[in-house]
Amino acid sequence: MKTLSLVIKELNEMGILREYVVGSFGTNDPKYKVMGDPSNEVVNCACNHFETVGILCCHALKVLDNLDIKLIPSAYILKRWTHEARDGILEKHGLDARGNGDMDVTDRYREVCPEFVKIAVKGSQTIRRYEFIKKMILTINKSLDEMPLGGEFRRNLTGLSEDTSLIAKCTGLNKKDGRKGGKRHKSCLEKNKRK
Structure with missing residues (x-):
């Protein structure tokens, strides 16, 4: 939806690269520079949304649409957003x-x-x-x-099963002591709150 409200306000061609200035239609909202390479299907927006979140921003999607690239390039589909994650x-x-x-x-x-x-x-x-x-x-x-921290671990922990001597050395679980008095501690906000 955001991509539909954006327009390309300027276009500067620098050889095979193109620099787009993308902003909202009819407003003075911030404008973002997006570098586009149509031959390699690469876009890079100044808002750095893809670098921080891992999802293409609306500015980059607008440029991809302008370049007539209708499918998101595989370089912009991170593994964490796929079924193989x-x-x-x-x-x-x-x-x-x-x-x-x-x-x-x-x-x-x-x-x-x-x-x-x-x-x-x-x-x-x-x-x-x-x-x-x-x-x-x-x-x-x-x-x-x-x-x-700098040395190598001498024991090999791979392939552990319930029969190994390492597991036999494990001690039992420590039991936590319950609260004394049976009541939970109240914060200063709860103490000062009028009933």
């Missing part, structure tokens, strides 16, 4: 990130998080699975605390 294999610039040894902290975090979400979903289905997952989390957390 739950596969757990993260791709960066078309390459599988799992084999990349030069991954930074953010890339490693993005690769590990979906796997832990899958574990949490499976582990919360029954009480037995929940207790098993809690024990493993405590063990992994303790092992990570003992591991130096």
